[in-house]
Amino acid sequence: MIIQFFHHCILNASYKPDKTLKNNIIFSKITADDWPQIMAIENQTYPNPWPLKVMQDCQQAGYQCIKGTVSTKPNEIACYAFLMIGFEESNLLNISVNPVLQRQNIASQLLQRLLLISRINHAKNIWLEVRASNQAAINLYEKFHFKQIGTRKHYYQYIDASGQKIKEHALIMSRKVNL
Ligand SMILES: CC(C)(COP(=O)(O)OP(=O)(O)OC[C@H]1O[C@@H](n2cnc3c(N)ncnc32)[C@H](O)[C@@H]1OP(=O)(O)O)[C@@H](O)C(=O)NCCC(=O)NCCS
Secondary structure: HHHHHHHHHHHOOOOOOHHHOOEEEEEEEOHHHHHHHHHHHHHHHOOOOOHHHHHHHHHOOOOOEEEEOOOOOOOOEEEEEEEEEEEOEEEEEEEEOOOHHOOOOOOHHHHHHHHHHHOOOOOOOOEEEOOOOOOHHHHHHHOOOOEEEEEEEEEEEEEEEOOOOEEEEEEEEEEOOOO
């Protein structure tokens, strides 16, 4: 009877792949050896990539500089982030996923880790700025209950790959660390 019940469940359950079981990420601190891989990802993912010096300054300043690797490929950087912790606040400065690994729940795992780090460091609120046209990132933050609380007009000003001068607003988004 019990066996029949389980057979019934197995045969009738519609198979739904669970993205959260894929690509388990191992997090650790960024080291000097990681800069070439990180810069390669940075240059592929942003129209206005950070220079290496800015990343090194974050590390020098003692910010949380975190990388993630997929457990099966420990030498390949899958994602990274820079988080500045202040008094009862944290500020997400950069979060990036290797383009070949995007849409596989990796940023979500990294963001969960950054919220944990913020919590451990007694941050009450977490803040970030995002380009107004960066819908993928805005969706990610909204999924994690960030709300837009302001706009910085023409915050991003850069020359894009085709040599065009770009001016773009930044959305300021925030959420409580503990919801
Ligand atoms: C934004 C970014 C970090 C998302 O990384 P990711 O690992 O692909 O994100 P996840 O797979 O964890 O997706 C989580 C949610 O983000 C949103 N999202 C991610 N990529 C998206 C895309 N291309 N289009 C629309 N929504 C997207 C979705 O809401 C998604 O949830 P869903 O899969 O249930 O729909 C990644 O696209 C990236 O590195 N972009 C370039 C760097 C960047 O812009 N960083 C943000 C700076 S503010």
